[in-house]
Amino acid sequence: MNRKISNPGPQSSRTTINWIACLAFASVLVPATAYAAKVARVFVDSEASLSYDERKNGESGAKYETYAFMKGNFYGGSFSDKSLRTPSFDEIIGTLAENMKERNYYPAADAMKSDLLIIVHYGTTSVQQDLEELFLIDPTDPYAEQSDPDGFSEVYNDLHDEIDDLDYIARERVAQHQGSMDNSRLGIGKALDRKNINKTEEFDLRVELEDERYFIILMAYDFHKIRENNERELLWTTRFSVPAVGTNFMDAYPALARAGKEYYGTSLEKYAKTSTHFGTGSVDIGTLETVGVEEDADSEKSEK
Numbered sequence: 001m002n003r004k005i006s007n008p009g010p011q012s013s014r015t016t017i018n019w020i021a022c023l024a025f026a027s028v029l030v031p032a033t034a035y036a037a038k039v040a041r042v043f044v045d046s047e048a049s050l051s052y053d054e055r056k057n058g059e060s061g062a063k064y065e066t067y068a069f070m071k072g073n074f075y076g077g078s079f080s081d082k083s084l085r086t087p088s089f090d091e092i093i094g095t096l097a098e099n100m101k102e103r104n105y106y107p108a109a110d111a112m113k114s115d116l117l118i119i120v121h122y123g124t125t126s127v128q129q130d131l132e133e134l135f136l137i138d139p140t141d142p143y144a145e146q147s148d149p150d151g152f153s154e155v156y157n158d159l160h161d162e163i164d165d166l167d168y169i170a171r172e173r174v175a176q177h178q179g180s181m182d183n184s185r186l187g188i189g190k191a192l193d194r195k196n197i198n199k200t201e202e203f204d205l206r207v208e209l210e211d212e213r214y215f216i217i218l219m220a221y222d223f224h225k226i227r228e229n230n231e232r233e234l235l236w237t238t239r240f241s242v243p244a245v246g247t248n249f250m251d252a253y254p255a256l257a258r259a260g261k262e263y264y265g266t267s268l269e270k271y272a273k274t275s276t277h278f279g280t281g282s283v284d285i286g287t288l289e290t291v292g293v294e295e296d297a298d299s300e301k302s303e304k
Contacts, residue, residue: 038278040242040252042259043208045187048236048267056265066108067100067116068223069093075123075181077212083248084123093120095254095280096216099261114223116235121217122253124244126180127210183209186217186241191271208243214252215241220265236265251278 048056056063071089097107108114184192188208191197197205217239225231240260242252259274 038247038251040247040255040259040276040278042240042242042256042274042276043186043188043213044238044240044260044263044268044272044274045190046236046238046263046266046268046272048265049234050267052235052265053267062104062265064104064106065115066106066113067118067220068108068111068114069096070117070119072119072121072217072219073123075121075125075215077124078126078180079212081124081244081249083250086250087253089120092122092216092253092257095257096120096218099257100264102261103264103266105264112227117221117223117226119219119221121181121219122215123181124249125183125186125213125215125241127183127212181215183213183241186213186215186239187271194270212244213241214244214247214249214256215239216253216256216260218264236267238264238266247278254278254280 056065074084076084100106105116183189188205192202192205217237219234220236222231222233222235225233238260240256240263242256242259244252255276255278259276262274263272
């Protein structure tokens with residue numbers, strides 16, 4: 001999104017702010033403030049085999065490993081979302097690759113000699129809506145007993161019939177989209193199944209299930225074993241997702257890649273929630289301060 005900063009016109013006042021230094025702060029502050037209004041709250045679930053976890057994380061830090069990416073499943077969701085098809089797969093994995101360096105993962109010069117084969121699944125989840133709840137229809141609605149109950153009931157029943165038809169279509173769509181992704185499969189369901197979960201945490205996790213989410217899932221296999229024995233050993237899986245409401249996938253996938261940079265190939269005890277900004281680049285929010293005030297020259301002359 002292109003953002004324009006309008007320069008303020010001349011102002012006639014007794015005092016004016018010294019803009020020399022303030023504009024330097026404003027050039028950073030304005031885009032930062034815009035991004036601050038759109039915080040990406042990312043849910044991260046990551047698990048790795050015990051043997052891999054011990055091998056990857058030594059005393060000297062994360063072990064250097066090479067990888068090759070392979071495109072996995074694309075999930076388009078239940079609604080048309082053009083932003084999902086705007087970035088190419090190469091753009092997505094390019095952004096992932098930059099952030100995976102944090103965990104000492106690097107693309108192999110020769111893909112067929114890499115340590116890991118990483119399958120990348122991405123898209124949006126599908127959330128089945130309760131149409132009666134959507135239209136706030138209550139079969140025991142007290143208004144049905146008002147002055148013209150016959151006329152009201154006729155319209156009311158017709159609307160119920162239409163919603164039943166829509167609900168039937170919705171159920172048919174679910175059958176057609178068995179390959180769709182559900183929020184619970186992003187690690188949220190696993191988090192809810194944990195023992196001794198408190199009420200507040202349970203409520204927060206259930207909120208995460210309510211709306212569609214953009215997500216990326218990385219599944220890393222031992223490529224040596226695939227090449228040598230055709231053995232598919234899954235070493236680690238990292239899932240990260242963010243609510244899709246109020247944003248688009250073009251802004252979401254860089255945020256997801258960035259939020260996951262500390263967690264690729266890790267084994268979390270439960271899950272992680274982290275915040276970043278949507279879109280590309282880095283954002284440092286500074287504090288706008290007045291560095292000096294000078295008297296307006298014209299005002300001083302008029303007083304003399």
